[in-house]
């Protein structure tokens with residue numbers, strides 16, 4: 317098994333464009349994890365499938381909080397703070413990506429991409445890692461992901477309704493006294509409501 321530096325150097329030689337992306341992901345995420353590479357592959361697929369133009373914003377719902385969201389955050393600026401990234405932590409290696417619809421359209425084109433366990437079966441070590449049957453090192457998984465490319469993913473096109481902006485008011489919580497965003501006349505902030 318090659319070490320991480322060897323793997324990254326090989327990417328640099330063989331795929332300079334991928335290397336430039338990885339160079340940004342590593343300091344952001346901390347290292348090149350298998351999940352971050354999966355996120356990057358999903359991102360590349362989504363941009364192609366949705367025909368995302370240079371500089372066009374994308375919006376992402378990640379179905380895991382592990383690794384997968386980070387390439388979208390650092391490479392596309394789809395962050396949690398700017399509402400480009402939502403996480404529904406279902407513990408699934410899946411993302412739904414959408415871009416804005418045409419002006420006036422209430423529907424936005426979207427695609428859901430997932431790592432498909434039926435397809436990873438063709439790559440036993442990757443499959444063992446994915447299904448957590450064995451501990452497998454990132455150094456072993458990364459070359460498999462690079463070799464398999466998009467063959468291990470499935471996707472479906474979907475559409476997302478343009479969200480209607482809820483009107484909001486800022487109120488002081490009747491229990492803790494701190495200000496919070498009130499949507500539907502709640503007297504207590506969400507933290508205090510959960511503590512009841």
Ligand SMILES: [Zn+2]
Pocket residue numbers: 489490491492493494504505506507508509
């Ligand atoms: Zn409160």
